[in-house]
Amino acid sequence: MSTFESVQHVIEAASAFVWGAPMLILLVGTGVYLTFCLRGIQLSKLKYSFWLAFVQRKEEGTEGDISNFQALMTALSATVGTGNVAGVATAIALGGPGAMFWMWVTGMLGMATKYAEALLAVKYRTVSPKGEMCGGPMYYISRGLNMWWLGAMFAVFAAITAFGTGNMVQSNSVADVMSSTFGIAPWLTGLFLLVTCSMVILGGIKNIGKVTGVLVPTMVAFYLLGGLAILIMNWEVVPAAIALIVEKAFNPTAATGGFAGSSVMLAIRMGVARGIFSNESGLGSAPIAAAAAQTSHSVVQALVSMTQTFISTMIVCTLTGLILIVSGGWSSGMTGAALTAKAFETLLPGGQYIVSSGLVLFAYSTILGWCYYGEKSVEFLFGQRAIRPYRLVYICFIGIGAVANLEFVWTLSDLFNGMMAFPNLVGLLLLSPVVGRETRDYFRSRRKAREEQSSVAPASARS
Template sequence: MNPLHDTLQNTLQVIDNLVWGPPLLLLLVGTGLYLTLRLGFIQIRYLPLALSYVFSNKNRTKGSGDISSFAALCTALSATIGTGNIVGVATAIKLGGPGALLWMWIAALFGMATKYAECLLAVKYREQDANGQMLGGPMYYLEKGVGSKWLAKMFAFFALGVACFGIGTFPQVNAIVDAAYLSFEVPKEYTIVLLTILVATVTLGGIKSIASVASKVVPVMAGFYILACLLVLTSQADALPAAIALVISSAFTGQAATGGFVGAGIMLAIQSGIARGVFSNESGLGSAPMAAAAAKTDSCVHQGLTSMTGTFFDTIIICTMTGLTLVVTGAWQSDYAGAAMTTYAFAAGLDSGYWGPLMVSVGLMFFAFTTILGWNYYGERCITYLFGVKAILPYKVIFLVLIAGGAFIKLDMIWLIADIVNGLMAVPNLIGLVLLRKVVISETKAYFDLLKSASQGTTQTA
């Protein structure tokens, strides 16, 4: 045992509990709930319309911007679909029991409204940098909309921390290195060298290069992982109804893997589900707006609708697939944790000692790699806001150094650091959303009034 390590970990745990205590959870869910009610359950009523924007070629490159609306969504998804979908879900269920999955769903439902609002504001208040690229995100709507430079700088500082020390580096690198070693016996040093070269090759090309890779890789990797989960769930179809019932019932009893009905408590299930859900889909954090701001669009509402589907894909679909796979196979009650738990679930569900774990490892490596790419861009936008375009190259060099060193940090500390900086990043963004709620509501009303009148005009003409 290392006393210094234990002391540091205990200190970080205390800070994490304070950051992710009831006030932040209430602010996150409360903001989403408020926006849901004021926008008339937009995430449910207009989800089909939003999905049509995603899957239709129409309007993908309409308006000013750096990349297509679809590419902006894929860039945001590249950052959100990561270890949180595999490791994060397993961690949440290990701590809070199967009920944590229900709280992830609830957080995601309200989070869709939050994601819609923050991406709408990102497009509305965006501007161009000295290199001619679009700049947008919470920094800009906090400064230009709210009129608070200190809140804007606070967000940029914390978001930069997430990019360098949270979601963007350490958890992803650690996941890739472990998966490569466990599945293919590739030495840690070889994986680090190759990963650093690949990240440098893509990210030095800027947003267009990152978006190009994301637009190709994200749909394929998500489809691959969903198919793998469906194979497990199909093979365990008889256990699926009981698994769903357990998820719902244990959300209100606090049944945990480690302590039965006595251990976790409902609060731990809620905290685990919401915290891991936010870690995965990033609704309310303010990250996705930075990608949305680069979209070629002439409507902030259009991009808001497109962007909110990211939370739907990430949590309602992919995290659900992982969670149900863990429950139907009984993996959540095993002695495993994190990626090892999900690997065990696939091995048990597919009755395979090789192909199941291989699917998890390949999915995890692709998910983690694209998350690194997306967060590299987010960090770049924050460093540009704080110090100007001259700071981009030094930032990218530092980012690559952190990638190279990420595999040598203990996993328990990684998740604590990631959780802390995530929570701190969310606070100024959520304050901005609350203060700019009337802008979101008025822009939404104007857009749908226009759609309605256009539809009526078409009907009358016909």
Template sequence: MDFLMEINSIVNDFVWGPPMLILLVGVGVYFTVRTGFFSIRKLGYILNSTLMKMFSKDNDGEGEISAFQAVSTALAATVGTGNIAGVATAIATGGPGAVFWMWIAALFGMTTKFSEVVLSIKYREKTEDGRFNGGPMYYIKNGLGWNWLATIFAIFGALAAFGIGNMVQSNSVAESLNTTFNINPIITGIVLAILAGLVTIGGIKRIGAITEKMVPFMAAFYILGALYIILSNATAIPAAFKLIFENAFTGTAAAGGFTGATVTMAIRYGVARGVFTNEAGLGSAPIAHAAATTDHPVRQGLWGVFEVFVDTICICTLTALTIVMSGLWNTGVSGAELTTSAFDSAVSGGRYIVTIGLTLFAFSTILGWEYYGERCIEYIAGPKSIKIYRIIFIPFVFVGAIGGLEFLWALADTLNGLMAIPNLIGLLGLGGVVIKLTKEFFQTKYIEERKLKRGKHVYED
């Protein structure tokens, strides 16, 4: 077992190391430049088309669930322990400057996620029973014609779901609830497994129906809690931003329990945590987006931009500001413990915000990743394999809660990173399709919308 752990560690260092992170960000830079920086220039339009239409029932085109249910499922899987524990680890290791590089990774990651979603809609398939399947395995197969590479992605995805999307999440919940409320991990594991089983047995329609209610609530709960803490200490905000920007380019000197960090460390850990939390380039989220009802691939792609914006620019930033403002980032404490300490030091009972937020984030991630896993296994073994996958997946929620099979966690983390390789090949190979569809949308659909809007204003005047 030690030998296997050593091999896995070597591979893991590669897939989450500098070369892969440079490639992930590089693909984002490529698509951002090729699309004319539209995800930044038209951010107002994007938010108006997503945030302002979250609960709209107007869904033109074909699909299995609403556009918002699709992004809710994707956000459910994306917003997890990384937003609380991962951000804290980045700051504790790379210093406050890591936050700046996390933002940079997110800005380019928005276009990467957009491109993934566009291709997932373009190349999705409709099954005989009316379901819509898509994601990297389908756009690699249908777009590039490389079924062998699509199968490799599906294998990585089906196995990775057991770790990053299952046991790691349930273990984080169990530890947090045990620390804060003294709840036995066994009880937590049983409850989580039962709840996850009741939801996932209904497939994407039930998952989408649950997540479209759960995601806005859990995001609002954590965001409002963090904002309350930040605004309660508003005088410390300018100093926190100054520390983030200065340390991003100068590194962080050793202080307290902090051993110091170079600019390279700030970049590496900031980018790594940014990619890890929003999953741009890994190929997971487009699997959920593929089921959305939409009239154009780019229309759903806008929700991909929104997804990264909410996950990293909003939620991760609030976690980071709370930690930096608390002054506890250099105490040597890391992970969820650091975030909890930061919240608790600012407001009495702040730990409850972190614990409840972590529980909701982690549980929603389990739901989203179970769906990713079953779509991957269906691609490999057909529709009949879905029920078998669910039966196997759910017990591992309990196993993770009690801290079992740590080697599988580590292996799944590696497989999660390996998913990016075939996905990035697919993205780059089909880059021309993304550019063409983007130009088409903004030369037709976008212009039509603007004309209708202007006409409406004239009528109202």
């Protein structure tokens, strides 16, 4: 066995350990705990959070680099991606239809986690010498808990993860799709991505916010419209698909076709794991973008950020999962993006192009969002002088990723992704009293303001 193979086996073992049952329990347990502490805010304030995100688009006279809508879209750009297409397919192909139910559970609990992350990111953010907002887990851990070393640990893992999860893996996926679907050479795809991404990345968060504010709604709408058209054309079998998801969440799925069979525990494990990968709740990436938002109160941006998990898991992943089950392709033995493409093609001629095009747009936006996460992590560690060199190196790796063999990079990315989560979850749990206090104060003051308005209105009418 070569030295490289030995290192790869060590990394694979470390990744399996990091993403084992203890980490998944910690991630889900944090969501359960925060849901209890916040009294189910993800359900009680869901309508209000969508109003803040999509109706009240910008709060005038507030501090921040981008609107709270652009911050949401930047976070979504890094979240809605291969996990919503390939990840869902893998979960159902290995765990059966019941895995989709546990993805829903993970998504609902993850909304509370995402809320807490964004609230702390805004509350503990700082302003750089250039006047830009800096925030995220490294800041709320170091400032809120006075534990710089733990914040620095998160920043190191995030800066490294950006090159894998957010960069090379994405460009490689795009190159693979363009090659298999349209016959375009990977190096040409890599060059195109390198040039187009650099035009946005070098302009910083304001450029990224503008591009993702247009690109993300467009790409999500494109994918959803195609998927909804398929489900509408097959509406009569959709109720049966939903019933199968619920049934198999609590009962084993027997082997059929190319499907090897699944226990309830495997369905839970696959649903939870892929649900977390699809929305990144608890990993600590999205609050870095939330910290840049123009917002009047930390709770406002927290509510806006909460919709990210709902959109990613409860809408996009659900659409993918239903199409996989309605098509019957989930039991074929295929997996990943190839399974999703086949399911779309089965139900709609040319449907595979919806998946291919969606993957390209998802991956492109992910590259942009993760560059911002990485550079803010580097800025925390080394100051602003490190941002431009980081951007230039990051851009170069976009091209490398398109033509490289990334089996090792995938494994390494998974490892560092999991290592990001640990310091962030520690910070969330220890700072949960702050989250609860800020939330209560905000809604108390909001109720008081409404009561004052209602008491003034009759008095002014009488006068």
